[in-house]
Amino acid sequence: MPTRRRALLILLALAALALASVLLALGAGSVRIPLREVLSALFDGSANVHGEVVRSLRLPRALAGFACGGLLALAGALLQVLLRNPLADPYVLGISGGAGVGAILAILFGLGAAAIGGAAFVGALAAMLVVFGLAHGDGSWTQSRLLLTGVIVAAGCGAVVALILSIAPDHKLHGMLFWLMGDLAQATSPHLALGMLVAVLVIVMPFARELNLLTRGADLAQALGVQVGRLRRGIYLVASLATAAAVTQAGSIGFIGLIVPHLVRLAAGNDQRLLLPASALAGGSLLVIADTLARTVIAPQQLPVGVLTALIGVPVFLFLLARDARRRG
Amino acid sequence: MTSAGPLVEVRQLTVSIGQRTFCRDLDLSLQPGERLAILGRNGAGKSTLLSVLAGLRVPQAGEVRLNGATYAELGARRSALLRGWLPQSRGDAFAATVLETALVGRHPHLDRWGWESTKDAQIVRAALAAVDLADFEQRDIQTLSGGERQRLAIATLLAQAPQLFLLDEPIAYLDLKHQIAMLELFATAARENNAAVAMVLHEPALAWRFCDRVLLVHSDGLTECGPTRTMLTAERLSALYHYPMLAVECEGRMSFLPK
Numbered sequence: 001m002p003t004r005r006r007a008l009l010i011l012l013a014l015a016a017l018a019l020a021s022v023l024l025a026l027g028a029g030s031v032r033i034p035l036r037e038v039l040s041a042l043f044d045g046s047a048n049v050h051g052e053v054v055r056s057l058r059l060p061r062a063l064a065g066f067a068c069g070g071l072l073a074l075a076g077a078l079l080q081v082l083l084r085n086p087l088a089d090p091y092v093l094g095i096s097g098g099a100g101v102g103a104i105l106a107i108l109f110g111l112g113a114a115a116i117g118g119a120a121f122v123g124a125l126a127a128m129l130v131v132f133g134l135a136h137g138d139g140s141w142t143q144s145r146l147l148l149t150g151v152i153v154a155a156g157c158g159a160v161v162a163l164i165l166s167i168a169p170d171h172k173l174h175g176m177l178f179w180l181m182g183d184l185a186q187a188t189s190p191h192l193a194l195g196m197l198v199a200v201l202v203i204v205m206p207f208a209r210e211l212n213l214l215t216r217g218a219d220l221a222q223a224l225g226v227q228v229g230r231l232r233r234g235i236y237l238v239a240s241l242a243t244a245a246a247v248t249q250a251g252s253i254g255f256i257g258l259i260v261p262h263l264v265r266l267a268a269g270n271d272q273r274l275l276l277p278a279s280a281l282a283g284g285s286l287l288v289i290a291d292t293l294a295r296t297v298i299a300p301q302q303l304p305v306g307v308l309t310a311l312i313g314v315p316v317f318l319f320l321l322a323r324d325a326r327r328r329g
Numbered sequence: 330m331t332s333a334g335p336l337v338e339v340r341q342l343t344v345s346i347g348q349r350t351f352c353r354d355l356d357l358s359l360q361p362g363e364r365l366a367i368l369g370r371n372g373a374g375k376s377t378l379l380s381v382l383a384g385l386r387v388p389q390a391g392e393v394r395l396n397g398a399t400y401a402e403l404g405a406r407r408s409a410l411l412r413g414w415l416p417q418s419r420g421d422a423f424a425a426t427v428l429e430t431a432l433v434g435r436h437p438h439l440d441r442w443g444w445e446s447t448k449d450a451q452i453v454r455a456a457l458a459a460v461d462l463a464d465f466e467q468r469d470i471q472t473l474s475g476g477e478r479q480r481l482a483i484a485t486l487l488a489q490a491p492q493l494f495l496l497d498e499p500i501a502y503l504d505l506k507h508q509i510a511m512l513e514l515f516a517t518a519a520r521e522n523n524a525a526v527a528m529v530l531h532e533p534a535l536a537w538r539f540c541d542r543v544l545l546v547h548s549d550g551l552t553e554c555g556p557t558r559t560m561l562t563a564e565r566l567s568a569l570y571h572y573p574m575l576a577v578e579c580e581g582r583m584s585f586l587p588k
Binding site: 001210227265 | 412429433
């Protein structure tokens with residue numbers, strides 16, 4: 001029996017996890033900074049070197065990571081409902097493919113970080129419009145058609161990316177590969193992504209119970225009072241924009257969008273009223289923790305965070321799946 | 330609450346998909362308390378007609394009115410308070426408990442930010458008990474048998490508590506005992522709550538026993554509608570199914586056997 005009280009308790013616990021993960025990210029790194037100093041840097045504005053490191057280097061990166069993880073997990077949860085497919089993730093509809101083409105082209109032409117982000121966003125929007133236009137062209141709309149169109153567009157983008165990689169000069173390959181694997185090193189201004197995360201939650205939460213119905217099938221949802229066509233178009237748009245914002249900020253970080261909604265579902269059930277905000281909090285926390293590890297495991301060298309999200313996410317997911325199978329069997 | 334007129338009324342309804350026309354110029358109305366059986370061969374368009382009646386599909390011509398208003402005038406939510414629809418097939422993409430699944434039926438009764446109250450839970454538990462699933466509350470729907478899944482769908486519909494029930498093969502997958510129990514359930518809803526019921530059936534004997542009127546949907550788009558006793562004859566059913574049928578009377582009830 002889903003109740004508001006249970007949902008609030010779970011969300012409170014996840015909010016505490018999010019806070020802890022951000023504090024961990026602020027303290028850990030090539031220079032360890034104790035918690036007391038982290039707090040004083042945040043709240044007293046202490047002017048020493050540690051305060052500077054926390055405020056202007058680690059805090060923006062941690063917040064950007066949190067926002068991107070939250071956006072990806074939220075987009076994944078929304079697309080799994082929209083496509084009624086547990087295997088859907090934010091990239092399945094070709095959005096990251098389009099962003100990848102844009103970003104790699106920008107790196108190839110030697111543009112700066114802001115231009116790379118801009119090109120990625122334009123690429124993401126272009127892919128989104130192409131998929132939506134092709135899948136929705138004649139007014140009909142089926143999940144499998146949308147999914148297939150997305151998969152094909154993503155494959156096409158992948159081919160273009162591979163083509164550029166094969167002709168790119170060697171000294172640009174490292175930057176391209178890091179972008180493709182997902183990397184938060186360039187994430188210096190978290191405001192856009194954080195604002196996007198809040199905006200997406202504010203937009204989708206009023207429709208959370210209707211999304212529960214959509215998981216049971218479009219016709220049944222319509223019969224129970226959901227305006228299915230409008231809801232689906234809105235969800236597609238919102239999930240695409242969320243993905244585009246995250247990918248623009250941090251490259252194609254894998255697994256968060258697929259695995260986090262499943263983790264939450266296995267732990268707390270499939271009620272979207274809880275699942276959506278819980279996914280945002282858990283996805284943000286997981287990405288912040290993974291990025292902290294990426295910065296510290298072989299410091300001062302940094303790993304692409306996308307590799308670590310997969311390394312953390314896969315065993316946790318397999319454990320929960322096995323536990324769930326035992327409990328049901 | 331119920332107006333004096335028919336609960337559902339269609340005039341000059343034509344339903345088609347692509348080049349095929351399923352029923353032509355159909356006039357039909359159902360009063361509160363009435364039970365209608367829809368019979369016809371596979372692919373004759375029974376389910377399509379039912380989804381048009383449910384407002385899920387737009388007819389080629391004509392219109393459907395619920396309590397005098399069209400679906401467009403009512404809007405999705407107010408329609409959901411008036412009519413319920415039992416689909417023929419369901420796929421469950423995600424795991425959920427039986428209780429959660431049946432609670433979905435309460436959706437039109439809750440406001441946008443509302444959560445299911447204990448009263449909603451009581452209604453749903455009563456519905457689960459009515460379909461003989463009282464002990465299944467916490468079971469995962471993906472572990473249910475086909476018949477249990479069908480009864481859960483009926484419980485969801487009962488939790489929705491509409492005035493018009495549109496049932497697509499409500500007794501598919503059910504054993505004999507539960508077939509009768511479910512049909513009794515809808516008969517009670519019609520008798521005591523003034524609900525109207527339209528159901529697609531494949532068993533003329535059960536239509537004879539549980540319905541006041543019968544709509545025969547022929548494969549060529551023609552339809553015949555009338556009282557059960559006049560519509561359900563061996564001659565008409567033979568023509569409907571393109572197979573010779575035999576009418577047998579037993580203990581005051583009619584049965585129809587393929588020859």
